[in-house]
Amino acid sequence: MKDSLFAENRVVSLERGWLYMESYKETEGEPVVIRRAKALRHLLENHEIVIDDYDLLAGNRTAKPRAGVISLEMSPYWIDDELDVFPTRPQDTFDISDEDKAYFREVLLPFWSGQSLNDWYQAHIDEEVAEAERQAAVTEMLAACKQRGTHTAIESTLALSLDDPEALVAACDVFLIDFKIADRERSLEVVVHGE
Known part of the structure; x- marks a missing residue:
């Protein structure tokens, strides 16, 4: 079973992107939360299901084993940036x-x-938060939040240079983040709460 799983190189799967696109085209003008729910339903109803002879549990997120699923509704831009270097x-x-x-x-x-969610974020970002991102004080933290979506809780300890603690507080407020400054000059404990 393991040999067959690793027999082929991993591939990028575009299935989620085009199934979500199909649904979003049909739900234009509806509230975002409804569009997301209908897109998930469309994905679950139309996703290609593959059951291999060796499967103990049937099904996978993609037709090919270990394929990379891309969530274009979150952000298509990083994918475009890395498409040729995958x-x-x-x-x-x-x-x-x-x-x-x-x-x-x-x-x-x-x-x-x-x-995308990234476009919404960029359109609604507070100027203080944008400035903190430009200074790279919270870039790693915000990138993790954006990449994982707002429904995932993340706990991590980051080593940051806290040039502007007030901008950092503003950035944390955007993502409902609690933090404790352990060493006022170097480290920050971050907990991100989902919506």
């Missing part, structure tokens, strides 16, 4: 066909640009 990047390498790259750039990226 097979060679130092972490989590994935193969992606030229055909899939073209589909991503010609269909999925134009559709999701301007309506």
Whole structure:
């Protein structure tokens, strides 16, 4: 079973992106929370299900084992930035066909640009938070929050240079974050609460 799981290189799966796109096209004008719920339903009803002979538990998030699932509704931009280096990047390498790259750039990226969670965040960010990001005081923390979505709780300890603690507090307020400064100059304990 393990040999068959690792027999092929990992690939990028665009299935979630185009199924979510199909649903979002059908639900335009509806409240975001309803659109997200209907998109999930559409995904669950239309996702390709593969049951292999060796499976003890049937089903997977993708048709290919260990494929990379991309959540374009969160942010399509980092994917576009890394699309050509997925097979060679130092972490989590994935193969992606030229055909899939073209589909991503010609269909999925134009559709999701301007309506992802990252776009909403950028449109609503407070200037103090934006300045803190520019100073890189909270970039790692905010990137983790944005990448994982607002429904996931994250606990981590970050070593940060706290040049502007008030901007850091403002950034934390945006994501409902509690923090304790352990060493006022170097470290910060962060707990992120979901919505």
